[in-house]
Amino acid sequence: MQKKPEKIIDLNVYKMLSDEIRLKIIKLLINGEKNVSDIINNFNIDQPLISHKLRELRENGLLISYRSGKNIIYKISDKSLINIIKITEIAGNKIDKICNCVECNE
Amino acid sequence: MQKKPEKIIDLNVYKMLSDEIRLKIIKLLINGEKNVSDIINNFNIDQPLISHKLRELRENGLLISYRSGKNIIYKISDKSLINIIKITEIAGNKIDKICNCVECNE
């Protein structure tokens, strides 16, 4: 009996956050839920592209959406995501300062 | 005077972690530094491919390498990375369980 190839669940989260537009949307929504028009107005990006990004984020569980009158509101699905963003910003700053030349690492 | 386009530092971290092989390497090295042969033996992946992945991780500051005799040893550059991995695994599990059908989110 073959072991079924395990799904790496966190890989999806990294994939979602590894696109500049998606990451910016997530960071924007950390400040609170927003409708699509508000999101579009925050960036200089075409509506259909934002819509595609929102769908990816929703389908992968990072965002949740609901309708409110004329608008669709998007919000972060789970606050643990906010932690990831904060911690990675700090880590990113440290990592970015590491010199990776050979001499510095002997 | 134009504002220079800001560099999103954490984006690189997410990009590095969003590849299955790179993520597996990082997770392996959380258990401690290893030389390249050891890393290769842990997976069923060609040597040049592992070598490319290691280079990407090193050039983006996630790994540090040094020579020890015949071998090159790779290790995680900063322990804050370990936090990211742990937290994202937990978050990933939560997010993965969220239903994103319309009805569930009204």
Next chain:
DNA sequence: TTTTCATATGAATATTTATACATATAATTT
């Protein structure tokens, strides 16, 4: 009930990223 506003979808193309394979380098052992 037609028009408008807000958002989503599909599909073609462009761009980026991953992989494979041949070969190179550099330290080590013989």
Next chain:
DNA sequence: AAATTATATGTATAAATATTCATATGAAAA
């Protein structure tokens, strides 16, 4: 110094992902 071991590099191709543009949908206002 020749052969071996360990690792890296270059480049072509393949695969995945992002972007664009035209169009569709669906609720609300006129």
